Amino acid sequence: MKSLFYFNDVSQLTDFETFEVQPVSDCHSRTMAEGEAPKFWCVIGTLREEKSEGIQGRQFPVADLQSESYAELFACLCLHFIGKA
Numbered sequence: 773m774k775s776l777f778y779f780n781d782v783s784q785l786t787d788f789e790t791f792e793v794q795p796v797s798d799c800h801s802r803t804m805a806e807g808e809a810p811k812f813w814c815v816i817g818t819l820r821e822e823k824s825e826g827i828q829g830r831q832f833p834v835a836d837l838q839s840e841s842y843a844e845l846f847a848c849l850c851l852h853f854i855g856k857a
Contacts, residue, residue, distance in 0.1 A: 773811070773812050773836075773838045774838075775835065775836065775837050775838065775842070776835065776836040777834070777835045778832070778833050778834055778835065779834065782853065785817070785834070785850050785853055785854060786853075786854050787817075787819055787820060787823045788817035788818060788819055788820065788823075788834070788850070788854065789818055789819070789820045789821075789854075789856070790817070790818045790851075790856070791815055791816065791817050791818075791834065791847040791850045791851055792815070792816050792818075792847065793813055793814070793815055793816070793840065793843040793844050793847050794813070794814050794816055795810030795813055795814075795840070796810055796811060796812050796813065796814050796836070797809070797810055797811055798811065800814065800833055810840075812836050812837065812838055813836070813837050813838070813839060813840045813842070813843035814833050814834075814835070814836050814837075814843065815833070815834045815835045815836075815837070815843050815846050815847045815850065816831050816832065816833060816834065817831070817832055817833075817834040817850070818830050818831050819831075819832065834850065
């Protein structure tokens with residue numbers, strides 16, 4: 773699997789207030805079954821309240837990475853970038 777980033781410019785990361793890592797088995801819309809191994813890991817960003825007006829939901833994928841450690845590292849870098857770490 774190759775890494776996939778869901779933003780065009782790093783400045784877009786400031787639209788988010790937090791980042792978390794979640795395992796993904798098949799696709800983002802399907803919940804993993806118990807005991808199922810993840811195929812990749814996703815960094816999920818939570819939009820700042822003022823950026824989420826008119827949008828259903830506040831959590832969106834920011835990046836898909838091949839391992840949990842890469843995803844955790846990227847989430848940590850995102851928090852540092854937005855000044856929350």
